[in-house]
Amino acid sequence: MINIDSRTHVRGESIYVNDIPPREDTLIGVVFASPLAHGRIKSIDFSEALQVDGVEGIISAKDIKGENQIGGIIQDEELVADKTVDYIGMPIALVCAKTGRAARKAASKIKVDIEELHPIVTAREAHAAKKFIVPSRTFKTGDTDSEWKNCAHVIEGQAEMGGQEHVYLETQGAYAYPMENDCLKIHSSTQATKYVQRAAAKVLGIPMHRIEVDVNRIGGGFGGKEDQATPWACLAGLAAYTLKKPVKLVLSRAEDIRMTGKRHPYSFDFKLGLSKDLKILCYEVQCFQNAGACADVSPAVMERTLFHGTASYFVPNARITVHSCKTNLPPNTAFRGFGAPQGMFVIEAALMKAAATLGVDMMEIQKRNLLSEGDRFPYDQAAKNCNARKCWDTAWETFGVEKLKSEVADFNTKNTLFKKGLSLYPLCFGISFTKTSLNQGRSLVHIYSDGTVSITTGVVEMGQGVNTKILQAAALTLSISPKRFTIHSTNTSRIANPSPTAASSGADLNGKATIMACQALLARLKGVACQELRAQDPDDIEIKDEVIYHKGKKTDLTWERLVFLTEEARVALSEHAHYATPIIHFNKATEKGHPFAYHVYGTAVTVVTVDCLRGTYNVDLVKIVHDFGSSINLDIDIGQVEGALLQGIGLMTIEELLIDQKGKLVYDDLSSYKVPDIYFTPQTLEVNPLDTKPDALALLGSKAVGEPPLMYGIGTYFAILKAMREFNPQLKLELWAPMTHQKCLMSLYDNYGDLLK
Ligand code: MTE
Ligand code: LUZ
Ligand code: MOS
Numbered sequence: 001m002i003n004i005d006s007r008t009h010v011r012g013e014s015i016y017v018n019d020i021p022p023r024e025d026t027l028i029g030v031v032f033a034s035p036l037a038h039g040r041i042k043s044i045d046f047s048e049a050l051q052v053d054g055v056e057g058i059i060s061a062k063d064i065k066g067e068n069q070i071g072g073i074i075q076d077e078e079l080v081a082d083k084t085v086d087y088i089g090m091p092i093a094l095v096c097a098k099t100g101r102a103a104r105k106a107a108s109k110i111k112v113d114i115e116e117l118h119p120i121v122t123a124r125e126a127h128a129a130k131k132f133i134v135p136s137r138t139f140k141t142g143d144t145d146s147e148w149k150n151c152a153h154v155i156e157g158q159a160e161m162g163g164q165e166h167v168y169l170e171t172q173g174a175y176a177y178p179m180e181n182d183c184l185k186i187h188s189s190t191q192a193t194k195y196v197q198r199a200a201a202k203v204l205g206i207p208m209h210r211i212e213v214d215v216n217r218i219g220g221g222f223g224g225k226e227d228q229a230t231p232w233a234c235l236a237g238l239a240a241y242t243l244k245k246p247v248k249l250v251l252s253r254a255e256d257i258r259m260t261g262k263r264h265p266y267s268f269d270f271k272l273g274l275s276k277d278l279k280i281l282c283y284e285v286q287c288f289q290n291a292g293a294c295a296d297v298s299p300a301v302m303e304r305t306l307f308h309g310t311a312s313y314f315v316p317n318a319r320i321t322v323h324s325c326k327t328n329l330p331p332n333t334a335f336r337g338f339g340a341p342q343g344m345f346v347i348e349a350a351l352m353k354a355a356a357t358l359g360v361d362m363m364e365i366q367k368r369n370l371l372s373e374g375d376r377f378p379y380d381q382a383a384k385n386c387n388a389r390k391c392w393d394t395a396w397e398t399f400g401v402e403k404l405k406s407e408v409a410d411f412n413t414k415n416t417l418f419k420k421g422l423s424l425y426p427l428c429f430g431i432s433f434t435k436t437s438l439n440q441g442r443s444l445v446h447i448y449s450d451g452t453v454s455i456t457t458g459v460v461e462m463g464q465g466v467n468t469k470i471l472q473a474a475a476l477t478l479s480i481s482p483k484r485f486t487i488h489s490t491n492t493s494r495i496a497n498p499s500p501t502a503a504s505s506g507a508d509l510n511g512k513a514t515i516m517a518c519q520a521l522l523a524r525l526k527g528v529a530c531q532e533l534r535a536q537d538p539d540d541i542e543i544k545d546e547v548i549y550h551k552g553k554k555t556d557l558t559w560e561r562l563v564f565l566t567e568e569a570r571v572a573l574s575e576h577a578h579y580a581t582p583i584i585h586f587n588k589a590t591e592k593g594h595p596f597a598y599h600v601y602g603t604a605v606t607v608v609t610v611d612c613l614r615g616t617y618n619v620d621l622v623k624i625v626h627d628f629g630s631s632i633n634l635d636i637d638i639g640q641v642e643g644a645l646l647q648g649i650g651l652m653t654i655e656e657l658l659i660d661q662k663g664k665l666v667y668d669d670l671s672s673y674k675v676p677d678i679y680f681t682p683q684t685l686e687v688n689p690l691d692t693k694p695d696a697l698a699l700l701g702s703k704a705v706g707e708p709p710l711m712y713g714i715g716t717y718f719a720i721l722k723a724m725r726e727f728n729p730q731l732k733l734e735l736w737a738p739m740t741h742q743k744c745l746m747s748l749y750d751n752y753g754d755l756l757k
Helices: 006-010 047-051 100-107 122-128 144-150 195-206 230-243 253-259 298-307 338-358 360-369 388-398 403-414 466-478 506-532 559-568 634-652 708-725 741-750 752-755
Strands: 027-033 040-044 054-057 090-099 113-118 137-141 153-161 173-179 183-188 212-216 245-248 266-274 280-294 317-326 418-431 440-447 454-456 485-486 541-544 546-549 552-556 572-579 583-585 592-594 596-612 616-626 683-689
Touching: 027 230, 027 253, 027 266, 027 466, 027 572, 027 741, 040 090, 047 054, 047 100, 054 100, 054 230, 090 100, 090 230, 122 280, 122 317, 137 298, 144 183, 144 266, 144 280, 144 317, 153 338, 153 572, 183 195, 183 230, 195 212, 230 454, 266 338, 280 298, 280 338, 298 317, 298 338, 338 634, 338 708, 360 418, 388 403, 388 418, 388 596, 388 616, 388 752, 403 418, 403 596, 418 506, 440 506, 454 466, 454 506, 466 485, 506 541, 506 559, 506 572, 506 708, 546 559, 552 559, 596 708, 616 634, 616 708, 616 741, 634 683, 708 741
Parallel strands: 027 245, 183 212, 280 317, 454 485, 616 683
Antiparallel strands: 027 090, 040 113, 054 090, 137 317, 153 266, 173 183, 173 245, 266 280, 418 596, 440 454, 440 572, 541 546, 546 552, 583 592, 596 616
C-alpha cells in the first residue's frame, strides 16, 4: 500500500502549520533572543520597538500569569529569560505585529543591557567545573577491575563526536488563537501534543482541559520536535491569550538553527581489553555529554547511551559512565538514535584503535564479539531472537564481502592518490522508551453509519508513514477496504496524554491500540450479525472483504448493512483503546531490568573512495541486511532505512557544527552546514530484508524502523578511516567525528613527512 500522504505531498496540498489559512486579525510573532551565551540582564527597553507601526504588543516574562517554566523531565527551563541568559538564542521576548516585517523591524529596536558572564562551551570544561544537569550514571557488568590483568591487549584512547542539526523541512512553529470561555487552541509542529498542552497550561496558569493542541502532520521532526516544539507553542499561546488575538510564530531557517538544540556532542575516554584471540574481555568508557543550558531530554538521552554502550557486542566486563554536562549552548535534545549513536561510535572507535595497534582487520574483532542468543546486556536483559550473527553472515555471503575485500586491496595497490576502504557495521538497537511509563498508546475509532471509519491516535505523522501503517492494521483487522478510512489529526481533545511520537515506537504503541479498538468493535458487530443471521455463536461469524460469513459460508449480509443494523440495535460503533507494552520493566536503583520490547538488528557493508590529494571522499556502496521482522510495508520501511542511513552518514562525515569560544554557532545557514544531498548518496545502495520471524510485540510482527538504521552511517566513518590509513599507514588515529573533508585532508598529511623520508 502506498503512503496515504503521497498524493497531497506531491501536489503541494499537505497542510503544515504555516498552511493553515490565517484567521482575521492574526498577528505574526518574532522572537527577540539573547545575543550572549551567558549573562545577567540589567535592563530591557521596549519603548522604541513599541513605536513601530503595526506592533500590537511585546510579550515578556512579566506577562506570565502562571509559571515561567517549561522544563519536562526537570523543571529548569524558563520559557523566556527573566534575570539571566544561558545561551545564544534564548528567547527574551516575543514581538507581535500585523506583519512579519513590522515585527522584525521592532525586534531590531529592542534595547537590552546584559552583563556578560563567562560561558562554558564544551562538556569537558563543564565536567571540570562540576556543572551537571543530573548526577552521573554508570552501568556495570562483571568486574573490570580484576579482569584487566587477564587481558592480552589493553587499548586506551579518547574520542569525540559532534552534534547534528535536525534540518526538518518544516521549521519550528505554532499558531494559537483564543476560543470562547477562556479556552485556547494551538496548532503546533510538535511530536508531543501532551508536552505542549502541559507546558502551555502551566505558563498561562490555566488547567489543561482549556487548551486544545492539534497536529495535522509535521514536516519532519527527527526528535527535534519531541521537546523543542514546546517553547514556540507556549510563546504563541501566551501572546494569543494575552493579546486576545490569533498569533502565528514560525521560525526562519536561520532562527531555527540558532535558537534550537541539536544532537548532543560527546567526548569520550575509553579503555578496551582483549584476549589473545581478540575476544573483548573488558571495556570501560567515560562519556561526557554536552547537554546545553538545561535538561530538556538529556537525562533520557544519557540513559540510552548507557543502554547502547556495548552496541552489538557481548562484553562480559563493562563499566559505562555518562556525565550530563551543563554548558551555555541551546539545550541539546532528542535526535534520531537518541544517545545511542554516541555510545555505539565510541566502542567502534576503540575496536578500530585496537585493530590498528594490533595490525589486524577491524572486522576480525567485530565478528568474534557479536552478540549470540541469550547473551546478556550490561543491563541484564538477554538478547532474544538475536539476529546479530545472522545479519552479519547474511551480509557477508549475499554481498560477497570476500570478493569486495580483494577488489579493494587490488585497487589500493594500483592507486596512489585514491584509496578505498571497506567496513562492516553491525547494528543492535533496543525498541521501547527507556522510561517504562512512556510505553503506552491510544486509539479512538468511530464507525459512521455509512460504513466508513475515522481513526485518531496519539501518534504524530512526520513523514515516517505511521498513519499508513495504522490504517493498514485497522483495515486488516476489520477486513474492509482501506478506502473506507480517514486518519484524523492528532488532537488532545480526542486522545489525552499521549506519549511523544518517539523512540521509534509510534506504530507499535498506537497501531496495537488501534487493533484493540477494531477488535472490540468487531466483537460487537459480530454479536449483531449473530442475531441477524439467527446464528448461535458469534465465534462462527467472520467478516472477510466486507462480506459476513457464517461457519465459513458466505451470507447476504454486507459490511454496510451490518453497520446499519448495529446502529439500529443501539450498539456502540465507537471505541477508545489503550495499549501498554507488556513484559518491560527497569529498576533505576540497580540499573538492571528488561527495558526493551525487542531489539532490531542489521549489518551494513560500506565501501568508500578517498581522494587523498583533496581530502574528499565518495561513498561507493552501502549494502544492508536489515531485520524488519515481517514488514507490513516494505516500501515505507526501506524509505526509512535509506533516509536514516543518509542522515547517519551526514552525522559521521560532512555535518559539522562549529561553535566558537563565546558559545556562538559560526554558521546558521545550510550552505555552510552541509547535509547530504543526492550527489552525496552512495552510488550503490541496497537494502535486503533479513529472513526472520515476526516479533509478537511489534505491530503485526513488523519491527520498529524509524531510528535504528541511522547507526549504519557509523560504518562510513570507519571505511573512510581505513582508506586514509592505506594512504598514510602512520596516520595519527584521531577518533573524532564528523570526518569532514577538511579534517580528512589535514590528517592525511599530518605524519606524512616521515613517510617521504
Ligand atoms: N522519518 C521522517 N520522514 N521524518 C521524521 O521526522 N523521525 C524519525 C523516524 N523517521 C522521522 C522519520 C524518528 S527520530 C523517530 S523516533 C521515528 O521516525 C518516529 O516515528 P515512529 O515511532 O512512527 O517510527
Ligand atoms: N525519547 C524518550 C526517546 O523520551 N525516551 C526514549 O527512550 C527515546 N528513545 C529514542 C528517541 N526518543
Ligand atoms: Mo525520535 S529521536 O525518538 O523523535
